[in-house]
Every structure is written in structure tokens, then in C-alpha cells.
Amino acid sequence: MSATPAASANKMKKDESFLGKLGGTLVRKKRSKEVSDLHEEGKNAINAPLLPAGTDIHPEDTLLEENAERVMLDPTSRENLKFKDLVKVLIDWINSELEEDRIIVKDLEEDCYDGQVLQKLFEKLSGRKLNVAEVTQSEIGQKQKLQTVLEAVNEMLRPHGWTIEWSVDSIHSKNLVSIVYLLVALAMHFQAPIRLPEHVSVQVVVVKKREGILQTALVTKELTSTTEMMMGRFERDAFDTLLDHAPDKLNVVKTSLITFVNKHLNKLNLEVTELESQFADGVYLILLMGLLEDYFVPLYNFFLTPESFDFFSHNFSFLYMSNLLSPKKLMISAVRFPDVVNLNLKSTLRVLYNLFTNYKNSE
Missing domain, CATH: 1.10.418.10 (Calponin-like domain)
Incomplete structure (x- = not known):
């Protein structure tokens, strides 16, 4: 039995009413997103004058809690030839030390952040076995391993006057400067048979959040000094x-x-x-x-x-x-x-x- 003209008209009105409501919802969502995007654009415009030229701040870097800070390697320093040479020397040294373990490091940030390589390197250099899980896939497990490794490293280095320039969070977040600081300290402490490039400095971008606004600054970090000072060789006596x-x-x-x-x-x-x-x-x-x-x-x-x-x-x-x-x-x-x-x-x-x-x- 076919619908009467009156019934068809009523159905069309209901459909139009539903589509109208749906359209209104979509319009409101679109306008809300536009407002959000405009707010984000305005915030970036306010923060932009504070950023050093050529520095890229990623979205995750703006998600800081109040008074928190994040440290990043300046892109120009990353391409510095002396810094790249230092990174290469450290990679070659690690691979030489861990050759028997069949561990090959190609990238310090990607290969050292989870604590596995640092654990093996510390154990090889110190002759001390750490009580940690061999393989850790979860973020919690990786940080627990890093915590154990860094506690052992810090306990060994601190009495000899080392300034601790690394932490579990900085290493796990793949902060290359922190990783290099740690490896240089280990190489110097254990008198590694390598020649570290002298006077290597880099600039890092320090991002802080104050009253909801990002504040940034460039800070110079000295990674190496002279060979004599680093390897404990002083003027002949x-x-x-x-x-x-x-x-x-x-x-x-x-x-x-x-x-x-x-x-x-x-x-x-x-x-x-x-x-x-x-x-x-x-x-x-x-x-x-x-x-x-x-x-x-x-x-x-x-x-x-x-x-x-x-x-x-x-x-x-x-x-x-x-x-x-x-x-x-x-x-x-x-x-x-x-x-x-x-x-x-x-x-x-x-x-x-x-x-x-x-x-x-x-x-």
C-alpha cells in the first residue's frame, strides 16, 4: 500500500528538520574549530617574537605545565662539524666496546634513549653487573632501567667532582646534548683510548612556560675542553x-x-x-x-x-x-x-x- 500525499509531505518535513539540526551541529563544530585555530594562531603570534631566529618549536613543546621547561639542541649546533665529529667518535667507541655483545649503534638518540646500550656500556667499563631486565619494551620499563643505570653512573662520578648534566627524563626524551654529556663523562672517567675533539660547544634552546606564555633563551653548553684536562694529563713534572x-x-x-x-x-x-x-x-x-x-x-x-x-x-x-x-x-x-x-x-x-x-x- 503506497503512502498518501499528506504522509509523504510530513515525512519530508521531518527529514528536512533532521538535516537542518545536523547541519547546524556541523556548522557549530566548524565554527568552534575555527575559534580554536584562531586562538592557537594568536598565541603563536604572541610567542613568536620570543623565539630565536630559525628555531622550530613543535606542538608538543607548547604543552608544558606552568613553570616547566624543555631543552632542545639548536639546529645550527646540530650541523656544527666539531659536534658531528664528537658524536661520530663516541659512536665508534661504543661500537668498539660492545663488539662482543654484537651491539651496533648508528644513532645516539635512537639507540641510547631506552637504557639498553647504556646498561651494556656501563657494565663493560666498570665490570659491574646491574640488576635490570634485559629487554624492556614499555616506557615504564625503559625508565626503570634508565633509573638504575644512571644511579650507578652518578654514584660513581659524583665523588670525583662531575656535574650531572643528564636525567632519566632527558635521556628518555632523546635529548642529544644530555646523552653526549653522559658519554663524554664515561669516556673521560674510564680513560677511553679515543681522542675527543677539543673545545666542542653547542647552543641549546631552553623553553619555559611563565604565566601561560612560552619564554625561550639560547644557552651555550661546553661539552669538551682540552685533551689534557679531559684525560687527566697535565703539565709534565x-x-x-x-x-x-x-x-x-x-x-x-x-x-x-x-x-x-x-x-x-x-x-x-x-x-x-x-x-x-x-x-x-x-x-x-x-x-x-x-x-x-x-x-x-x-x-x-x-x-x-x-x-x-x-x-x-x-x-x-x-x-x-x-x-x-x-x-x-x-x-x-x-x-x-x-x-x-x-x-x-x-x-x-x-x-x-x-x-x-x-x-x-x-x-
């Missing part, structure tokens, strides 16, 4: 000359220093016969400084019978932190105490000679 040109007199110097050391350690029924090995774990230095300064060092502050590099490092860190032994106090300009741990004779002689000079009249 008497010990360099002695070992290079008068090795026959070396035994005379060693005998004098052993006599000085034993004069005091004998009070504890201890005796030194070999300078290189017997001072490498820091125990005799701690006990010697306690005797020279005339106070007792509580045994719980250090490892009396250390069995690994980590324990050796802890003892030397204690020497620093307790101010028992410091370059400033003894004016030791050419000593890196990790060298003493690594049985470097010249470094050990420098430390003991400075002690001899300062305490030769002590009873």
Missing part, C-alpha cells in the same frame, strides 16, 4: 722527567717514600713493600692519613678488605668526601685517583710525595 730520563734513580725515590710511609704504618703493625699495588685499594692511604692527622678513622666508613674495583673506588671516594685527602688540600695538580686504583706508578708517587712534603716532620 719531576716524576715524568724521573721516569723518562733517570729511571736508575727511581728506586732511590721509592725507598725514601717507603721509609716515610712505614715510619707511620708500623704503629699499626703494618708494612709496605710495594708502592704500586699496596696503595691501589685506598686502605693504606686512609689509615696513613688518620695517623698523619692524628685521629681515628671508624672502620665502618670504608672497606678494610676490598675485593673489587667498586670497593676500591668507594675507599677513594671516602677520602674525598671526608676531606682526608684532596687535591686542594695537598696541592696535587696532576693526579687522577682512578689512576692510583689502576696501579699507575707515577700517580701513586705523586700522592705519596705530596704527603711526604707536607708531613715529613710529623712524628
Whole structure:
């Protein structure tokens, strides 16, 4: 049975009414989007004069909470030849260190952000196994791994005066400057057999949000200095000359220093016969400084019978932190105490000679 003309007319009116409502909804949504776009355009126009020329601020960079900040590498610095050379040297070094693990790094930002490469590198350099999951796919798992790795790195570096220029968030967000800072610190601390480019600086764009408005500034970051400062090599001194040109007199110097050391350690029924090995774990230095300064060092502050590099490092860190032994106090300009741990004779002689000079009249 076909619909009557009246029924058809009523249906058309209902359809037109529905389409009208739908059209009105679509128009309102379109106008709302236009208003939103106009607001965003206006906000960008306000912020634009604050941005350094040539700097691209991505949409996600505007999603900062009040008083929060984000740091990005300036595009010009990214193309700087010395910086690119530094990145290449670090990549080649990592690949050389992790060759046995069949790990190949091609891009520092993409390959280091999740903590996997940094974990393997730290374990290889320090000889210390970290308690972390081998494979982590989730963001939470990656950050947990990074947290463990960076805590171990910071604990090792901080006592030696390193400024921590990295964090879990900066590494995980693929901040190349933070990653490079971390790798340079590790290379310098472990005296990597590489030559880092000297005087490499970059500019970073610091974006902050104040009262809802983005404020930006260019800040210069120094990533490397001179080779001598980075690798702990300073101006040659008497010990360099002695070992290079008068090795026959070396035994005379060693005998004098052993006599000085034993004069005091004998009070504890201890005796030194070999300078290189017997001072490498820091125990005799701690006990010697306690005797020279005339106070007792509580045994719980250090490892009396250390069995690994980590324990050796802890003892030397204690020497620093307790101010028992410091370059400033003894004016030791050419000593890196990790060298003493690594049985470097010249470094050990420098430390003991400075002690001899300062305490030769002590009873």
C-alpha cells in the first residue's frame, strides 16, 4: 500500500528538520574549530617574537605545565662539524666496546634513549653487573632501567667532582646534548683510548612556560675542553722527567717514600713493600692519613678488605668526601685517583710525595 500525499509531505518535513539540526551541529563544530585555530594562531603570534631566529618549536613543546621547561639542541649546533665529529667518535667507541655483545649503534638518540646500550656500556667499563631486565619494551620499563643505570653512573662520578648534566627524563626524551654529556663523562672517567675533539660547544634552546606564555633563551653548553684536562694529563713534572730520563734513580725515590710511609704504618703493625699495588685499594692511604692527622678513622666508613674495583673506588671516594685527602688540600695538580686504583706508578708517587712534603716532620 503506497503512502498518501499528506504522509509523504510530513515525512519530508521531518527529514528536512533532521538535516537542518545536523547541519547546524556541523556548522557549530566548524565554527568552534575555527575559534580554536584562531586562538592557537594568536598565541603563536604572541610567542613568536620570543623565539630565536630559525628555531622550530613543535606542538608538543607548547604543552608544558606552568613553570616547566624543555631543552632542545639548536639546529645550527646540530650541523656544527666539531659536534658531528664528537658524536661520530663516541659512536665508534661504543661500537668498539660492545663488539662482543654484537651491539651496533648508528644513532645516539635512537639507540641510547631506552637504557639498553647504556646498561651494556656501563657494565663493560666498570665490570659491574646491574640488576635490570634485559629487554624492556614499555616506557615504564625503559625508565626503570634508565633509573638504575644512571644511579650507578652518578654514584660513581659524583665523588670525583662531575656535574650531572643528564636525567632519566632527558635521556628518555632523546635529548642529544644530555646523552653526549653522559658519554663524554664515561669516556673521560674510564680513560677511553679515543681522542675527543677539543673545545666542542653547542647552543641549546631552553623553553619555559611563565604565566601561560612560552619564554625561550639560547644557552651555550661546553661539552669538551682540552685533551689534557679531559684525560687527566697535565703539565709534565719531576716524576715524568724521573721516569723518562733517570729511571736508575727511581728506586732511590721509592725507598725514601717507603721509609716515610712505614715510619707511620708500623704503629699499626703494618708494612709496605710495594708502592704500586699496596696503595691501589685506598686502605693504606686512609689509615696513613688518620695517623698523619692524628685521629681515628671508624672502620665502618670504608672497606678494610676490598675485593673489587667498586670497593676500591668507594675507599677513594671516602677520602674525598671526608676531606682526608684532596687535591686542594695537598696541592696535587696532576693526579687522577682512578689512576692510583689502576696501579699507575707515577700517580701513586705523586700522592705519596705530596704527603711526604707536607708531613715529613710529623712524628
